[in-house]
Amino acid sequence: xxxxxxxxxxxxxxxxxxxxxxxxxxxxxxxxxxxxxxxxxxxxxxxxxxxxxxxxxxxxxxxxxxxxxxxxxxxxxxxxxxxxxxxxxxxxxxxxxxxxxxxxxxxxxxxxxxxxxxxxxxxxxxxxxxxxxxxxxxxxxxxxxxxxxxxxxxxxxxxxxxxxxxxxxxxxxxxxxxxxxxxxxxxxxxxxxxxxxxxxxx
Numbered sequence: 001x002x003x004x005x006x007x008x009x010x011x012x013x014x015x016x017x018x019x020x021x022x023x024x025x026x027x028x029x030x031x032x033x034x035x036x037x038x039x040x041x042x043x044x045x046x047x048x049x050x051x052x053x054x055x056x057x058x059x060x061x062x063x064x065x066x067x068x069x070x071x072x073x074x075x076x077x078x079x080x081x082x083x084x085x086x087x088x089x090x091x092x093x094x095x096x097x098x099x100x101x102x103x104x105x106x107x108x109x110x111x112x113x114x115x116x117x118x119x120x121x122x123x124x125x126x127x128x129x130x131x132x133x134x135x136x137x138x139x140x141x142x143x144x145x146x147x148x149x150x151x152x153x154x155x156x157x158x159x160x161x162x163x164x165x166x167x168x169x170x171x172x173x174x175x176x177x178x179x180x181x182x183x184x185x186x187x188x189x190x191x192x193x194x195x196x197x198x199x200x201x202x
Contacts, residue, residue, distance in 0.1 A: 060087075062095075075102075077110075090117075092125075105132075120148075135164075 052067040060072040062080035075087045077095040090102040092110040105117045107125035120132040122141035130143045137143075137153040146159040149166075156171035167173060 051065060054069045054071075055067050056071045058073050060070055060075045062070075062075075062077045062082075064079045066080060067082045069084045069086075070082050071086045073087060074089045075085060076091045077097075078093045080095045082097045083099070085097045085100045085102070087101075088103045090100060090104070091106045091108075092100075092112075093108045094110060096111045097113070097115075099114045100112050100116070102117045103119070105115060105120040106123075107115075107121065107127075108123045110125045112125075112127045112130075114129045115127045116131045118133045119136075120130055120134070121136045122130075122138065122143070124139035125141050127143045129145045131147045133149045135143075135146065135148040135151045137151070137155075137157060139155070141153075142158040143162075144160045146162045146164065148164045151157060151162070151164045151167045151169075153167075153169040153171065155169070157167060157169045157173045157175070159175050162173075162175045
């Protein structure tokens, strides 16, 4: 007589050590095969304590996890990271991304290599390149290359190169190059290069 009790899809202790992703499709099989899972489009996806390949959902929530690519309408990340992130609204706390594209971006104690959006808010955060219609800087925030329609800062503005239509800062504005100085430097470099070429042709 067979006394086996059906599992009914209940999670086993071994499954608890694995990445948790809601609305996934046969995730355990892909993890067993050593493959990065690709999450199909779904209503909500929650990634916790693991790494995912591509996550495609309406809303994505990440905690202490990572992903190759995320595409969603809304993304919240805490102590997490992603290579590329495309969404309408992104909120990052103690997190990071290589490339982030969103309509609205809120960064708190986070860092991004390239950030692009309509409105980007930095709070004790940093970016190498930021391009936006509006940028707000709060706390110890800095951007190396900043291009924005308008920039508002509670304190100082720190940027290596900044191009902005208007700047409102509660403190000082620290930039190595502005758009005008960068143009002058480029023209001077081009003139120097031209003279060197003519000199070595003789």
